[in-house]
Amino acid sequence: MLDIRVEETAKLKEKPDQSALGFGKYYTDYMFEIDWDKDQGGWHDARIIPYAPLQIDPATMVLHYAQETFEGLKAYRNPEGKVQLFRPEMNAKRMQNSNKRLCMPYLEVEDFVQAVSALVEHEKDWIPTAPETSLYIRPFMFASEPGVGVHPAVSYKFLIILTPVGNYYPEGVAPVKIWIEDEYVRAVKGGTGFTKCGGNYAGSLKAQEKAEAHGYTQVLWLDGNEKKYVEEVGSMNIMFLIDDTVVTAPTEGTVLPGVTRDSMLTILRDWGYKVEERKLPVEELMAAGREGRLKEAWGTGTAAVISPVGELYFKGEEVVLNDFKTGPLTQKLYDTLTGIQWGKLPDPHNWVKVID
Amino acid sequence: MLDIRVEETAKLKEKPDQSALGFGKYYTDYMFEIDWDKDQGGWHDARIIPYAPLQIDPATMVLHYAQETFEGLKAYRNPEGKVQLFRPEMNAKRMQNSNKRLCMPYLEVEDFVQAVSALVEHEKDWIPTAPETSLYIRPFMFASEPGVGVHPAVSYKFLIILTPVGNYYPEGVAPVKIWIEDEYVRAVKGGTGFTKCGGNYAGSLKAQEKAEAHGYTQVLWLDGNEKKYVEEVGSMNIMFLIDDTVVTAPTEGTVLPGVTRDSMLTILRDWGYKVEERKLPVEELMAAGREGRLKEAWGTGTAAVISPVGELYFKGEEVVLNDFKTGPLTQKLYDTLTGIQWGKLPDPHNWVKVID
Numbered sequence: 001m002l003d004i005r006v007e008e009t010a011k012l013k014e015k016p017d018q019s020a021l022g023f024g025k026y027y028t029d030y031m032f033e034i035d036w037d038k039d040q041g042g043w044h045d046a047r048i049i050p051y052a053p054l055q056i057d058p059a060t061m062v063l064h065y066a067q068e069t070f071e072g073l074k075a076y077r078n079p080e081g082k083v084q085l086f087r088p089e090m091n092a093k094r095m096q097n098s099n100k101r102l103c104m105p106y107l108e109v110e111d112f113v114q115a116v117s118a119l120v121e122h123e124k125d126w127i128p129t130a131p132e133t134s135l136y137i138r139p140f141m142f143a144s145e146p147g148v149g150v151h152p153a154v155s156y157k158f159l160i161i162l163t164p165v166g167n168y169y170p171e172g173v174a175p176v177k178i179w180i181e182d183e184y185v186r187a188v189k190g191g192t193g194f195t196k197c198g199g200n201y202a203g204s205l206k207a208q209e210k211a212e213a214h215g216y217t218q219v220l221w222l223d224g225n226e227k228k229y230v231e232e233v234g235s236m237n238i239m240f241l242i243d244d245t246v247v248t249a250p251t252e253g254t255v256l257p258g259v260t261r262d263s264m265l266t267i268l269r270d271w272g273y274k275v276e277e278r279k280l281p282v283e284e285l286m287a288a289g290r291e292g293r294l295k296e297a298w299g300t301g302t303a304a305v306i307s308p309v310g311e312l313y314f315k316g317e318e319v320v321l322n323d324f325k326t327g328p329l330t331q332k333l334y335d336t337l338t339g340i341q342w343g344k345l346p347d348p349h350n351w352v353k354v355i356d
Numbered sequence: 357m358l359d360i361r362v363e364e365t366a367k368l369k370e371k372p373d374q375s376a377l378g379f380g381k382y383y384t385d386y387m388f389e390i391d392w393d394k395d396q397g398g399w400h401d402a403r404i405i406p407y408a409p410l411q412i413d414p415a416t417m418v419l420h421y422a423q424e425t426f427e428g429l430k431a432y433r434n435p436e437g438k439v440q441l442f443r444p445e446m447n448a449k450r451m452q453n454s455n456k457r458l459c460m461p462y463l464e465v466e467d468f469v470q471a472v473s474a475l476v477e478h479e480k481d482w483i484p485t486a487p488e489t490s491l492y493i494r495p496f497m498f499a500s501e502p503g504v505g506v507h508p509a510v511s512y513k514f515l516i517i518l519t520p521v522g523n524y525y526p527e528g529v530a531p532v533k534i535w536i537e538d539e540y541v542r543a544v545k546g547g548t549g550f551t552k553c554g555g556n557y558a559g560s561l562k563a564q565e566k567a568e569a570h571g572y573t574q575v576l577w578l579d580g581n582e583k584k585y586v587e588e589v590g591s592m593n594i595m596f597l598i599d600d601t602v603v604t605a606p607t608e609g610t611v612l613p614g615v616t617r618d619s620m621l622t623i624l625r626d627w628g629y630k631v632e633e634r635k636l637p638v639e640e641l642m643a644a645g646r647e648g649r650l651k652e653a654w655g656t657g658t659a660a661v662i663s664p665v666g667e668l669y670f671k672g673e674e675v676v677l678n679d680f681k682t683g684p685l686t687q688k689l690y691d692t693l694t695g696i697q698w699g700k701l702p703d704p705h706n707w708v709k710v711i712d
Contacts, residue, residue: 051414056412138415150590150591161415202548225580
């Protein structure tokens with residue numbers, strides 16, 4: 001249990017127009033901050049303070065060696081006007097796993113959830129109420145020790161910032177064209193693919209740029225060892241409906257264990273779908289597309305929730321899915337999951353945490 | 357050609373004791389800074405300003421997605437008291453290659469060298485004169501745009517900071533025990549292994565921690581695809597003297613193209629050594645060690661210059677090299693290269709750049 005002090009400010013920002021929130025354009029009035037120092041016995045000084053620039057020494061290790069991790073989740077207004085989170089303890093646990101891989105200390109699950117809840121509660125007037133809007137929550141942590149030697153830092157900062165958001169894609173939920181990448185690699189067994197560390201994202205930009213140059217919206221990553229099996233799409237997990245089976249990559253070290261991924265797989269199993277978490281060869285995927293057995297495909301992630309795939313491109317071959325329209329299962333999954341998240345549908349697995 | 361303005365400060369720091377410099381404990385009075393903004397046509401406002409903390413918005417992308425690269429080189433006092441750099445244009449070119457991979461803009465080679473030279477010239481009183489000391493130069497660049505969407509940033513900061521240093525290892529040049537790692541991976545073809553991006557270093561900490569827990573000083577990395585070929589040691593390149601041939605990994609995407617590596621290979625060829633840049637299977641390496649044909653091995657890098665290998669451990673087998681003593685070729689390479697860098701030996705390849 002953290003002892004969180006609050007430092008109030010008299011000067012609050014004007015709230016933005018809810019019809020043009022975008023994604024990450026506005027930040028709220030306050031942020032959460034807590035420090036970890038080896039020579040002070042670990043975590044100390046939990047506080048909610050006015051959102052303001054950080055003072056960072058130019059030698060600070062995060063700017064050189066990228067010892068940094070983050071999470072992403074959302075707060076929603078339910079129909080009764082209450083504030084709710086969606087499975088925040090999964091984000092807490094995943095950040096623990098990220099931090100362990102990056103040799104960083106981490107918050108206890110209950111402290112992480114307490115910090116998120118306390119900041120969201122403090123900033124609840126910022127949670128938008130318009131359809132499809134929410135308050136995006138960004139916990140992150142980085143090495144704050146100054147130094148040019150390469151070693152795990154002895155001091156860190158953990159922060160949470162908040163930004164009211166609309167749809168991640170300005171055009172809303174609409175099918176996108178996917179470029180299957182066979183040159184650049186996102187992750188490899190023994191690397192950091194299963195973590196939300198900054199380096200994974202910096203390293204992924206080049207392939208995204210290449211896909212866009214070819215007229216595609218996102219990259220579908222293959223495994224780094226054999227460039228044979230499909231893994232993720234952009235910074236999302238990806239699922240395929242082949243015949244009557246949903247197939248997705250297993251989380252065995254290279255694929256991010258997505259909260260949305262896990263939730264959708266659970267919902268699909270609830271509905272009686274056959275779900276396979278297995279290595280899917282890209283050749284099998286393209287053959288299924290060629291033969292009309294690849295009915296639908298969709299990316300899953302907290303930011304966008306779901307991103308329908310309209311077309312796949314691999315080595316000169318194009319496969320169009322469901323006439324480039326959002327498929328019925330994709331739409332049903334989106335409606336169901338967002339219905340639970342916004343408190344409009346029953347929550348059989350107790351995923352929702354009402355916090356005020 | 358940059359137009360560099362200088363902002364002076366009256367308050368200078370006290371210079372540290374040259375016998376206890378360590379590595380990265382002290383920073384000089386000034387730093388170089390230049391901004392890149394897409395909407396301002398690129399690079400602007402080159403300046404030498406007092407060393408001070410940066411004001412960084414908590415949403416700044418470098419803290420989340422690690423779009424960041426760096427370089428490392430040194431300035432030396434030659435016997436005539438002049439200041440010299442060692443092949444700075446190689447660092448400039450390598451940073452260009454790093455930045456291209458990370459979708460970041462970059463400085464022209466001559467502007468990079470000009471900025472380094474101008475700052476070092478301004479801070480030349482900080483260059484230590486004691487044996488084995490130098491002024492370590494750390495150029496680095498990072499995404500300075502605030503935002504939580506994943507994309508190449510539209511604004512960046514490039515900085516140079518300086519720190520007077522002694523030996524990288526407190527114990528000086530001495531053989532170390534090396535753990536050959538077959539679980540964690542540093543780099544894979546199609547990834548960022550050939551760049552000096554922060555993510556490479558954050559991802560490497562875990563294996564280093566593991567090696568230390570087993571009583572070893574550094575990690576020898578195998579390739580990420582087959583875990584079969586030796587690539588780098590810690591954050592250095594590595595070379596092996598097997599029989600009468602020097603073998604080192606080729607720079608084909610996963611290995612950092614080290615300036616020290618290139619310089620030592622050139623010196624070795626000058627001396628008539630047979631040099632092979634090729635994939636070296638770990639089994640071949642261990643067999644050579646077992647049979648007494650592995651005469652010497654050494655890591656190479658700007659920070660430490662050379663790090664002799666005294667022992668290799670792989671899957672339960674230990675091989676001791678040269679009775680755990682620094683080998684004659686290792687010592688001769690160290691003496692020769694540092695002799696050129698400090699201006700005590702002839703410089704047949706015009707590697708040294710005298711700047712004042």
